[in-house]
Amino acid sequence: MRSMPEIITFSINGSPVRVSGGTSVATAILISGETAFRRSVSGEPRTPLCGMGVCFECRVTINGLQHCLSCQTVCQDGMEVQTG
Amino acid sequence: MKRRQFASVVVVGAGPAGLAAAIRASESGRQVTVLDDNPSAGGQIWRGEKDRRSGNDASAWFQKFRTCPAEMITGARLIHGDPERRILSVETRQEFFEIGYDKLILATGAREFFLPFPGWTLPNVMGVGGLQALVKSGLPVDGKRIVVAGTGPLLLAAAAYFRKHGAIVPVIAEQAEWRSVAGFGIRLSKNLGKLFQARSLRLALRSSRYTFSTWVEAAHGKDRLENAQVRTGAKVWREPCDYLAVGYGLKPNIELPVLMGCRTQSGVVAVDEFQQTSQEHIYCAGECTGIGGVDKSLIEGEITGLAAAGLKDSARRLFAKRRKTRQFANVLDRAFALRPELRQLPLDGTIVCRCEDVRWGRLRPMNSWRSAKLESRCGMGPCQGRVCGQILEFLLGWHPESVRPPVFPARLESLTQDSEMKESLRT
Numbered sequence: 155m156r157s158m159p160e161i162i163t164f165s166i167n168g169s170p171v172r173v174s175g176g177t178s179v180a181t182a183i184l185i186s187g188e189t190a191f192r193r194s195v196s197g198e199p200r201t202p203l204c205g206m207g208v209c210f211e212c213r214v215t216i217n218g219l220q221h222c223l224s225c226q227t228v229c230q231d232g233m234e235v236q237t238g
Numbered sequence: 239m240k241r242r243q244f245a246s247v248v249v250v251g252a253g254p255a256g257l258a259a260a261i262r263a264s265e266s267g268r269q270v271t272v273l274d275d276n277p278s279a280g281g282q283i284w285r286g287e288k289d290r291r292s293g294n295d296a297s298a299w300f301q302k303f304r305t306c307p308a309e310m311i312t313g314a315r316l317i318h319g320d321p322e323r324r325i326l327s328v329e330t331r332q333e334f335f336e337i338g339y340d341k342l343i344l345a346t347g348a349r350e351f352f353l354p355f356p357g358w359t360l361p362n363v364m365g366v367g368g369l370q371a372l373v374k375s376g377l378p379v380d381g382k383r384i385v386v387a388g389t390g391p392l393l394l395a396a397a398a399y400f401r402k403h404g405a406i407v408p409v410i411a412e413q414a415e416w417r418s419v420a421g422f423g424i425r426l427s428k429n430l431g432k433l434f435q436a437r438s439l440r441l442a443l444r445s446s447r448y449t450f451s452t453w454v455e456a457a458h459g460k461d462r463l464e465n466a467q468v469r470t471g472a473k474v475w476r477e478p479c480d481y482l483a484v485g486y487g488l489k490p491n492i493e494l495p496v497l498m499g500c501r502t503q504s505g506v507v508a509v510d511e512f513q514q515t516s517q518e519h520i521y522c523a524g525e526c527t528g529i530g531g532v533d534k535s536l537i538e539g540e541i542t543g544l545a546a547a548g549l550k551d552s553a554r555r556l557f558a559k560r561r562k563t564r565q566f567a568n569v570l571d572r573a574f575a576l577r578p579e580l581r582q583l584p585l586d587g588t589i590v591c592r593c594e595d596v597r598w599g600r601l602r603p604m605n606s607w608r609s610a611k612l613e614s615r616c617g618m619g620p621c622q623g624r625v626c627g628q629i630l631e632f633l634l635g636w637h638p639e640s641v642r643p644p645v646f647p648a649r650l651e652s653l654t655q656d657s658e659m660k661e662s663l664r665t
């Protein structure tokens with residue numbers, strides 16, 4: 155997709171993942187097969203809707219910080235991402 | 239202590255409009271700072287294009303931007319502003335700071351308009367631009383089946399994009415009638431292709447079923463999407479798919495302009511011939527003054543940058559070019575008007591407010607935004623009604639209430655550093 159050859163290694167829910175540089179966290183989570191970025195108020199699993207920082211459906215915890223928008227965050231080496 | 243910086247011209251939004259504005263304003267020698275909440279510049283259409291050398295329009299504009307002296311701050315979200323003191327409050331992942339300005343250019347773009355239908359909260363049901371943005375940031379769709387539905391030229395641009403990346407698009411469901419679109423003299427492959435810059439548009443059309451008067455009335459699946467229920471007239475079928483990309487056109491992002499006191503008209507920011515808003519020192523360009531595609535955003539951006547920097551004669555020379563891009567924009571709106579049947583899509587159990595899981599059956603009997611907020615928390619979640627507000631305007635005719643700071647949910651540290659936003663903690 156991107157011309158950048160660099161590979162980023164980080165973790166999603168404790169499992170290691172490798173993606174190419176420039177990939178968004180939202181994209182990496184979808185690639186990992188996870189279907190619950192977050193649980194809604196009534197417990198439904200949710201995935202991104204707008205992909206552009208408007209709907210807040212893609213919220214995850216990154217390095218312990220809750221409510222990060224994964225669609226507007228680029229994967230970085232050593233990042234720890236928690237979904238659900 | 240909060241940090242404060244200053245720039246003669248501040249531009250909010252680094253899409254085509256904001257970039258063009260920054261490049262032109264810099265020509266005057268003025269100090270220009272551009273802020274955008276995305277990790278890199280480009281806005282919606284040029285997302286992920288910054289480092290690509292594709293030889294297209296985008297790379298030419300990025301090249302110009304790189305060589306102009308404007309400062310770019312990415313990952314920076316504008317959450318509040320004070321038009322009297324000419325100061326904006328900015329939040330980044332690391333800090334909260336303020337930026338002062340002489341002239342402000344708002345190029346905040348647009349977002350997608352969604353309509354609720356049974357199953358639209360299922361995993362892998364996404365916006366058209368939403369899925370496209372994910373693919374642009376690396377999501378592989380090779381061999382995936384993607385149903386594209388909703389309305390407007392974005393459906394075609396996105397379908398072409400998905401196909402180019404190896405996806406199978408079994409159907410492009412356009413809700414408008416063929417007569418309506420053709421009646422406005424829109425030659426699909428020619429005009430829309432140009433407007434929405436979809437180079438492989440013909441290919442997309444040839445190998446997908448592009449059908450008018452057709453819409454998705456439900457999405458089915460156990461833990462995630464399995465198929466989309468499509469209707470055209472009396473005919474209904476289920477189309478198996480991995481993703482459903484559905485969007486009903488674009489709506490301008492006017493929250494920040496409204497907060498800054500700019501007058502709006504029919505849901506867009508009102509501007510004069512120099513793109514100046516009702517606030518003398520604030521200008522507006524691109525999709526937030528009306529949806530019209532990338533060429534309109536670019537030319538408005540250029541005019542805005544020149545005008546804000548005091549180069550009015552140069553700005554005036556671009557008026558004729560702008561007129562052309564606006565004509566087509568007006569036509570688009572009417573050609574793709576939403577059909578009334580879409581109001582019947584949500585069932586009582588269908589979620590309307592996705593942040594607070596408020597269902598249609600609960601909202602339908604209510605008579606105002608106020609009671610909906612008080613009784614159900616509808617629109618009170620983190621998206622601040624950006625998704626459900628426009629839905630309820632379409633379904634029930636409720637107009638959004640006034641905009642209050644912060645315009646995006648902000649961290650506690652940021653709120654407590656601003657006296658007005660501190661108030662919001664109490665309410």
Ligand SMILES: Cc1cc2nc3c(=O)[nH]c(=O)nc-3n(C[C@H](O)[C@H](O)[C@H](O)COP(=O)(O)OP(=O)(O)OC[C@H]3O[C@@H](n4cnc5c(N)ncnc54)[C@H](O)[C@@H]3O)c2cc1C
Pocket residue numbers: 206207250251252253254255256273274275276280281282283284314315316317345346347348349350366367368370371392395396433434435488491494523524525526531532533535645
């Ligand atoms: C989801 C989506 C997909 C699209 N896809 C296409 C396409 O494929 N082809 C096409 O021709 N057109 C597409 N469009 C139409 C497209 O918007 C225009 O062609 C063009 O990108 C508009 O440029 P702009 O500069 O006016 O706005 P935008 O490109 O939307 O840029 C606005 C920028 O401002 C930022 N912003 C907004 N508010 C704030 C704030 N408070 N703080 C900080 N930053 C802020 C946004 O994040 C964004 O980066 C799409 C539109 C959307 C909404």
Ligand code: FES
Pocket residue numbers: 201202203204205206207208209210211212213223224225226
């Ligand atoms: S997907 Fe909507 S905010 Fe990230």
